[in-house]
Amino acid sequence: MLTRGEVSALIQRFPKVEDTLLSLQYAPKMPKGMVQETKAAIALARKFNNEVARPLALKLDRKTHEDPDYLPWELVETANRWGFYTRWIPRMLGGWGLNMPSMSYFTEELASVCLGITNVIGVHYLGIAGITACGNLKVAKRVLSEVVEGEKTGTPCIVSLSITEPSAGTDVEETDLMDKGTVTCHAERVKGGYVFNGRKIFISMGHVSTWTVVFGYTDLKRPSETAVAAVVKTGSPGFSFGSHENKMGQRVCPASELIFEDCFVPDNLILMDAEKARKYTGKPIREVTQRYTDYVVSATRAGVGAMGAGAARGAFEHAMQYASETFISGKPLIHYEWVQCLLAEMYKNAMLARLTYIEANYANSLRGMYKILQLKPFYYYYKHVPQAYNDKVLSPLTEKDWMTSLMIRTNLDWQFQSDQNCTSGWASLAKFSGTDLGMKNCQLALELMGQTGLRQERWVEKMLRDIKLCQIYEGTNQLNRVNLFKCLIGPAHPQVRVFDEQG
Amino acid sequence: MIGTMNPELKPFEELAASFAEKELAKNIEEHDRYPFGELFTDVIEKAFSVGLLGVTLPEDLGGIGQGISTLCLILERISQVDSSPSGIIFTNTLSQELMIASGSRDLLRETLSGANTAYDFLIAACSFSNPAEIQHMPVAQKRGSAYHLTGNLDYVVLGGIASHALVPAYRADRSRYSFFLVDLSDTGIEKSGAVFSLGLHACPAVDMVFDGAKARLVGEEGKGPTYFADVSKKMHIAAAAMSTGIMKGSFKEALSYSKDRFQGGCAIINWSEVSMILANMAVKLNVGELCVAQACQALEQSTHDWQHHCTAAALHVHELACDAVTDGVQVLGGNGYMKDYGQEKRFRDARQVQALLGIAPLKKISLIRDISGFEELCG
Numbered sequence: 001m002l003t004r005g006e007v008s009a010l011i012q013r014f015p016k017v018e019d020t021l022l023s024l025q026y027a028p029k030m031p032k033g034m035v036q037e038t039k040a041a042i043a044l045a046r047k048f049n050n051e052v053a054r055p056l057a058l059k060l061d062r063k064t065h066e067d068p069d070y071l072p073w074e075l076v077e078t079a080n081r082w083g084f085y086t087r088w089i090p091r092m093l094g095g096w097g098l099n100m101p102s103m104s105y106f107t108e109e110l111a112s113v114c115l116g117i118t119n120v121i122g123v124h125y126l127g128i129a130g131i132t133a134c135g136n137l138k139v140a141k142r143v144l145s146e147v148v149e150g151e152k153t154g155t156p157c158i159v160s161l162s163i164t165e166p167s168a169g170t171d172v173e174e175t176d177l178m179d180k181g182t183v184t185c186h187a188e189r190v191k192g193g194y195v196f197n198g199r200k201i202f203i204s205m206g207h208v209s210t211w212t213v214v215f216g217y218t219d220l221k222r223p224s225e226t227a228v229a230a231v232v233k234t235g236s237p238g239f240s241f242g243s244h245e246n247k248m249g250q251r252v253c254p255a256s257e258l259i260f261e262d263c264f265v266p267d268n269l270i271l272m273d274a275e276k277a278r279k280y281t282g283k284p285i286r287e288v289t290q291r292y293t294d295y296v297v298s299a300t301r302a303g304v305g306a307m308g309a310g311a312a313r314g315a316f317e318h319a320m321q322y323a324s325e326t327f328i329s330g331k332p333l334i335h336y337e338w339v340q341c342l343l344a345e346m347y348k349n350a351m352l353a354r355l356t357y358i359e360a361n362y363a364n365s366l367r368g369m370y371k372i373l374q375l376k377p378f379y380y381y382y383k384h385v386p387q388a389y390n391d392k393v394l395s396p397l398t399e400k401d402w403m404t405s406l407m408i409r410t411n412l413d414w415q416f417q418s419d420q421n422c423t424s425g426w427a428s429l430a431k432f433s434g435t436d437l438g439m440k441n442c443q444l445a446l447e448l449m450g451q452t453g454l455r456q457e458r459w460v461e462k463m464l465r466d467i468k469l470c471q472i473y474e475g476t477n478q479l480n481r482v483n484l485f486k487c488l489i490g491p492a493h494p495q496v497r498v499f500d501e502q503g
Numbered sequence: 504m505i506g507t508m509n510p511e512l513k514p515f516e517e518l519a520a521s522f523a524e525k526e527l528a529k530n531i532e533e534h535d536r537y538p539f540g541e542l543f544t545d546v547i548e549k550a551f552s553v554g555l556l557g558v559t560l561p562e563d564l565g566g567i568g569q570g571i572s573t574l575c576l577i578l579e580r581i582s583q584v585d586s587s588p589s590g591i592i593f594t595n596t597l598s599q600e601l602m603i604a605s606g607s608r609d610l611l612r613e614t615l616s617g618a619n620t621a622y623d624f625l626i627a628a629c630s631f632s633n634p635a636e637i638q639h640m641p642v643a644q645k646r647g648s649a650y651h652l653t654g655n656l657d658y659v660v661l662g663g664i665a666s667h668a669l670v671p672a673y674r675a676d677r678s679r680y681s682f683f684l685v686d687l688s689d690t691g692i693e694k695s696g697a698v699f700s701l702g703l704h705a706c707p708a709v710d711m712v713f714d715g716a717k718a719r720l721v722g723e724e725g726k727g728p729t730y731f732a733d734v735s736k737k738m739h740i741a742a743a744a745m746s747t748g749i750m751k752g753s754f755k756e757a758l759s760y761s762k763d764r765f766q767g768g769c770a771i772i773n774w775s776e777v778s779m780i781l782a783n784m785a786v787k788l789n790v791g792e793l794c795v796a797q798a799c800q801a802l803e804q805s806t807h808d809w810q811h812h813c814t815a816a817a818l819h820v821h822e823l824a825c826d827a828v829t830d831g832v833q834v835l836g837g838n839g840y841m842k843d844y845g846q847e848k849r850f851r852d853a854r855q856v857q858a859l860l861g862i863a864p865l866k867k868i869s870l871i872r873d874i875s876g877f878e879e880l881c882g
Binding site: 062065066164167168169170171177180181182201202245246247248249255326327328338342439443446447448449450451453454455456457461464465468469471472473476477478481482499501 | 539629631632636638657658698699700701702765766767768769774775776777780825829832833836837839840841842843847850851854855857858861862863864865868
């Protein structure tokens with residue numbers, strides 16, 4: 001028999017059990033209420049698919065080809081009516097407060113029909129993650145209240161995230177690259193706020209969003225140490241929209257250029273800057289910037305993985321349908337063994353894609369951004385506390401300085417580097433695995449369906465166009481592979497340098 | 504590669520390069536907008552006027568009487584820039600070759616005689632199918648010496664812009680299909696608008712409904728599968744040449760971009776993972792070029808088992824191209840996904856081209872059936 005000490009030492013060896021068997025560790029801690037809530041979210045997505053996404057997806061794709069300037073205002077209004085823009089906002093901030101991992105399952109369902117429509121809904125939560133990850137509850141309350149109000153009034157208020165710049169894509173995702181790159185969005189400190197100047201590109205839903213989370217840098221030569229995150233409202237002086245990209249797929253979800261020309265952002269809309277970071281934590285600013293980024297992408301890359309899983313499933317389902325209705329040499333195609341093996345392979349791909357994002361979410365639940373909300377006492381408290389009590393007692397707490405301080409310290413100081421590595425590494429794994437598997441299934445479906453699959457009305461060609469973008473945004477799959485190495489493999493080999501082969 | 508192995512074909516390479524440069528390069532995105540923009544009819548007319556619509560057609564029938572190497576050279580060169588015109592050339596050549604293989608030279612001569620425009624010269628065909636795989640095909644009824652077609656036929660390539668179409672149809676017993684030539688101005692033919700497809704947007708297809716349309720038998724009744732098998736073995740390699748061209752275009756653009764785009768303080772080609780992607784693309788491209796060139800040589804010299812070599816090479820090259828163009832987008836990141844660059848079009852076109860002449864896995868089944876001589880193999 002092994003002693004307790006021996007077990008402890010052996011499971012600490014690479015690969016560490018605590019970094020790899022997230023589901024095993026989290027399952028006993030998971031509030032049971034999450035299961036029913038997740039089933040309900042899946043059912044809701046399926047209902048939406050039947051009533052909205054399937055009837056609309058191909059028409060909207062065609063519409064955007066006819067009119068490349070088309071913007072999906074009506075679709076956004078529909079999603080707003082369905083409550084999709086507040087469903088995963090915590091109740092304390094006025095939303096429905098569904099558990100965060102349930103959004104991935106919901107995303108997979110939507111993505112099995114249309115990745116473009118999925119992103120019209122999902123990228124709003126990328127923006128929200130950009131707000132909540134830094135823990136500045138005052139600003140979060142201000143913006144998210146408008147989102148909640150927008151649902152009540154029927155005038156959608158959605159949030160986008162603006163990081164990518166014309167000359168900086170991969171560079172702005174990693175602090176290790178940031179200072180070597182060429183960022184150009186300048187944030188100048190002035191009395192009472194910052195003045196932003198620069199351009200952001202490929203911003204999903206930019207034109208349609210009411211608020212955008214923008215990153216600027218006070219010193220363009222040292223961006224990792226001088227990043228400023230702010231929220232800016234559409235219509236603010238100095239903030240305008242440029243072109244609207246003509247993309248291959250996900251066309252219903254516009255990719256926008258955002259232009260900041262002497263755009264003044266007051267202090268009360270600054271999410272995070274060096275001054276705030278110094279006020280709340282003793283950590284180097286560069287570390288704060290990376291932690292903030294990791295918080296966001298640990299959640300959202302798992303979501304993109306779920307989009308990949310959805311595409312893999314959708315392609316499988318269309319291939320299955322084709323094989324069932326097509327006859328070759330007088331026999332249904334699906335009766336042939338090679339077809340059955342192909343479909344089994346596709347099914348496997350879809351399931352593997354799903355398992356990776358589930359594991360990434362377990363990492364977030366166990367050691368990342370979802371941890372507090374999903375602790376059983378907190379989870380049940382927030383789930384069952386009367387709305388009136390929530391509105392009158394809990395919600396006002398978000399306005400308090402000490403609450404913001406507590407949240408920022410929780411996010412920045414009280415998460416270990418090993419936790420950050422675990423959540424970020426698994427999110428990257430889910431992202432590139434899910435999207436690669438989604439791509440693979442779309443390719444296999446097209447090969448099986450031949451000429452039939454080439455037709456837009458048969459869905460698969462659109463899925464192929466759509467899924468390609470998932471291999472690119474939220475960090476290219478190459479960047480995510482390196483990040484996986486950095487987070488999950490590298491720590492066991494401290495002599496290895498990452499993002500530094502030019503150094 | 505083909506040009507290097509066959510220096511005498513240099514004039515044709517120059518012709519294709521000049522055509523691609525002058526007629527295509529500046530308006531690729533605009534041409535690709537069809538069916539949501541105008542079709543590039545002027546480009547098609549130009550292709551006709553310089554002989555690109557009859558590369559393998561014998562001179563006495565109005566063509567330039569070249570072999571498969573010339574056809575492949577031209578298709579590859581044009582596809583580097585825009586593969587839609589290659590799709591048009593491919594489809595028209597397929598129709599011409601099927602008619603010649605069926606012994607219908609006189610009917611072809613009659614059809615093409617006096618052709619003054621590309622419209623007169625184009626013969627539409629279901630070039631993305633092996634007719635044996637088509638689920639719904641018209642039925643041909645014989646009344647006197649004439650045939651009349653009734654039923655539906657999907658995805659007839661060039662059907663909206665050609666004067667004639669080569670249509671597979673069954674007789675009433677539905678045993679083996681035959682090919683028929685129809686005049687597309689016949690009132691018994693109804694055509695859909697251009698089908699909105701993945702790639703080759705400017706090589707459009709339409710769906711057709713035949714309601715007693717007059718048709719002329721091509722070759723002998725029930726011999727359609729034989730003619731298709733003979734011609735497709737040759738045309739497989741022409742399709743592969745298109746894939747090679749697309750792959751080459753993708754590689755060139757990725758390489759050029761990787762030298763100009765800076766991330767992390769240096770040109771991205773200096774990042775070893777990007778270099779590795781480019782290296783993999785280069786391997787695929789070089790192997791693809793070699794496969795096509797060698798297959799052409801085998802075909803033209805009628806070496807032992809040239810048919811297997813051509814089919815296998817084509818299947819392999821299509822897979823290489825589909826992988827390579829996916830990486831080609833990836834190297835450009837977000838820019839590769841936008842229509843301002845050529846990579847997203849190549850990504851779509853490569854998949855479209857892979858479907859030429861039928862379903863890829865069934866082509867593999869057909870190959871092993873041919874090699875083994877075992878007819879009972881499924882598929």
